[in-house]
Amino acid sequence: MRAESIRNRPFSPARLEKNFRWSDFRREVYKNRHYYILMAPFMVIFFVFTVLPVIASLGISFTYFNILEKPRFIGWQNYSRLFLNDDVFLTAIRNTLYFAVITGPVSYIACFLFAWVINELPPKIRAFMTLVFYAPSISGNVYFIWQIIFSGDKYGFINSLLMKLGIILEPIQWLKDQRYVLSVIIIVQLWMSLGTSFLAFIAGLQNLDRTYIEAAAVDGVKNRWQELWYIVLPSMRPQLLFGAVMQITNSLAVADISVALAGFPSVNYAAHTIVTHLMDYGTIRFEMGYASAIATVLFIIMLGTNILTQKLLRKIGG
Amino acid sequence: MKKLIHGRQKQLNRSFTVTFLLFLLLALFGVFMALPLIYTINNAFKPLDELFLFPPRFFVQNPTVDNFYDLVYLLGNSWVPFSRYLANTIVIALLGTAGHVILASAAAYPLAKYKFPGSKTLSTIIVLSLMFSPHVTSIPNYMIISKLGWIDTHKAIIIPAWAFPLGLFLMRQFMEQIPSALLEAAKMDGASEYRIFWQIVMPNVKPAWLTLIIMRFPSLWGSDGGSFIYSENLKTLNYALGQITQGGIARAGAGAAIGLVLMIVPITMFIISQSNVIQTMANTGIKD
Numbered sequence: 001m002r003a004e005s006i007r008n009r010p011f012s013p014a015r016l017e018k019n020f021r022w023s024d025f026r027r028e029v030y031k032n033r034h035y036y037i038l039m040a041p042f043m044v045i046f047f048v049f050t051v052l053p054v055i056a057s058l059g060i061s062f063t064y065f066n067i068l069e070k071p072r073f074i075g076w077q078n079y080s081r082l083f084l085n086d087d088v089f090l091t092a093i094r095n096t097l098y099f100a101v102i103t104g105p106v107s108y109i110a111c112f113l114f115a116w117v118i119n120e121l122p123p124k125i126r127a128f129m130t131l132v133f134y135a136p137s138i139s140g141n142v143y144f145i146w147q148i149i150f151s152g153d154k155y156g157f158i159n160s161l162l163m164k165l166g167i168i169l170e171p172i173q174w175l176k177d178q179r180y181v182l183s184v185i186i187i188v189q190l191w192m193s194l195g196t197s198f199l200a201f202i203a204g205l206q207n208l209d210r211t212y213i214e215a216a217a218v219d220g221v222k223n224r225w226q227e228l229w230y231i232v233l234p235s236m237r238p239q240l241l242f243g244a245v246m247q248i249t250n251s252l253a254v255a256d257i258s259v260a261l262a263g264f265p266s267v268n269y270a271a272h273t274i275v276t277h278l279m280d281y282g283t284i285r286f287e288m289g290y291a292s293a294i295a296t297v298l299f300i301i302m303l304g305t306n307i308l309t310q311k312l313l314r315k316i317g318g
Numbered sequence: 319m320k321k322l323i324h325g326r327q328k329q330l331n332r333s334f335t336v337t338f339l340l341f342l343l344l345a346l347f348g349v350f351m352a353l354p355l356i357y358t359i360n361n362a363f364k365p366l367d368e369l370f371l372f373p374p375r376f377f378v379q380n381p382t383v384d385n386f387y388d389l390v391y392l393l394g395n396s397w398v399p400f401s402r403y404l405a406n407t408i409v410i411a412l413l414g415t416a417g418h419v420i421l422a423s424a425a426a427y428p429l430a431k432y433k434f435p436g437s438k439t440l441s442t443i444i445v446l447s448l449m450f451s452p453h454v455t456s457i458p459n460y461m462i463i464s465k466l467g468w469i470d471t472h473k474a475i476i477i478p479a480w481a482f483p484l485g486l487f488l489m490r491q492f493m494e495q496i497p498s499a500l501l502e503a504a505k506m507d508g509a510s511e512y513r514i515f516w517q518i519v520m521p522n523v524k525p526a527w528l529t530l531i532i533m534r535f536p537s538l539w540g541s542d543g544g545s546f547i548y549s550e551n552l553k554t555l556n557y558a559l560g561q562i563t564q565g566g567i568a569r570a571g572a573g574a575a576i577g578l579v580l581m582i583v584p585i586t587m588f589i590i591s592q593s594n595v596i597q598t599m600a601n602t603g604i605k606d
Binding site: 041046048114130132145146148160206249278291 | 444
C-alpha cells in the first residue's frame, strides 16, 4: 500500500501539479481570510460603484437605451454616429483636447515649479504659501467669483479695470463671446489646478535626503538646474508619476467650471467638452446608449493618455 | 547679501539673480492665486451700494455683516428651514467621511503589508481607477443606485463616497511605512488581525486619516445632491445656496456671503491639519 501511494504521485505529474496548486491556493486564501474580510466592505462598494459601472457602460454603449424601454443591441452604431454624424461631439473633443494640452502640462509644471521654490522658504512662510496655492482647489464652488470678475457688464472687475485704463472703450462679453470664453475657462482651470499633486510634490521635496544634494555639489553639480535634473527629479519619480495621473485626469474632465462660467450649453458650443456632451445626452436627452459610448471614448482617452505618460515619465533622469 | 543667503540656506551653488527671479515669480503667482479669494472675502462684507459701485473697488470700505443677516433671513423664510439644509449637509459630510476613512484604512492595511492571492491585481485596479474621472461611470452609477432603491435618500451620496479609490491609494502608501516587526510582535502576543488593525495600525496612521478627511470632506460638504436627491427636505446646503444666488441682482449680497461660507470650512480644516497632510503626501507616489 505504501508503495502504491508513492508510485501514484510521480506518475501523473500534470495532475499532481494542478492539484497541488489548487490546494495551495485554497490554503493561501484560508490563511489570509482575515485580510479578505477587512477588505470586503470597501471592495464590494468599490466594485459596485466603480468597476461594474465601467463594464456596464461599455456594454450599454452598444445598445439603444432610453431607460424606459429595454436596451436594444445596435452594434457599433453609437460609435459611428459619434464620429461621423455628430459635429458637436467633434467640437467637444477638440475643446477637451485643447484644454488638456494646455492645462495638463502647464498645471503639472506649475505644481512642481511652485512646490520646488516654496520648499526653499523658511517653514512658517512655506506653510503660508502652501495654503495660498492650495486653497483655490479646495474652496468648493468659489470659482463662481470669477463670474463676477469676468462679468460682461461694466461692473465686472476686468472690464472696469480695462475701461479705466482706457484699453477698451466698452465692456467685453468675456463669457458669451466664443473668442474669449475658452481662454477664460483655461485661466480659471489653472487657478484651481494646484491640488493633490501640488501637495504630493511639496511633501516629496521636504522628505528629500539633503545629503544627496550636498554630495552632488562636491561631485561637481554646478547650479540648481543641474541639481534639479540629476538629483531632485529622479528621487521624486514616484510623486511625479502620481502627480501626472492626477493632473491628466483632471484636465480631461473639465466640465463644472465650463458649465458654471460659460453656461450650458455654452455660446455656439465654444466651451463644450466631452463631459458636458455626456451630461447633455445622459441627463437631458436620456439617450443612455449614446451617452455610454461618449463615456467609453472618454475612458479610453483618459486611460490611454495616463498610461502613455507613465511610460514617458519613467524615463526621467534615466 | 549673497553670502547671507548662501549661509542661511546651507546650500551650494545658488546664484542670487536666479533666486530673486524665482521668488519674484512665486510672489506674482501667489497674488494671482490669492486675489480671487481675498475678493470673495471682501465682497461678503460689502454693503449693497459698494457691490454695485462703478468702478468696482477691490477692498471693502465700510464693512458690514448685513449680507449674512440677509442670507439667514432668506433661508429662514424658505419653505424648508435653513437648519434642515445644514443638518442634511452635516449628516452627509460626517457619515461619508467617517465611513470612507474606516473602510479605506481597513482595505489598505492588508494591501500595504501582506501578499496574498489577488493582492497585486487589486492594487493594480485601484491605480487604474485613479486614471479616469467619476464622470465616466455616472450613467451606470445612476442606474445601479436606482436599482438599489436609493434614489432620493442620503445613502445614494454617502455610500459610494466610502469607496473613493484615491483614499485607499494614499492610505496604502502611508501604511507601507509601518515597521513589519511591530505587527509581528503583536501577532506573537496573540492579537487578532482585527485588533492589530484597530489598535496598532490605525493609531499609527493618524496623519493619513486627516489627509483622507481633507480630501473627502470638502467635496461632500459642497455636494448639491446631484441627480440623486429630489425631496426638498433632503436637499443640502450647497443646493439651497445655489437657489439663492440664482435669485438675481437683489440677492448679490447674500450670494457674496455664501461664497465665504462655502469656502471657509475646507480652508480652515486644511490650516489645522496641514503638517499632517504633508506627512502623508510624502509617501504618495506610484512606484516603478
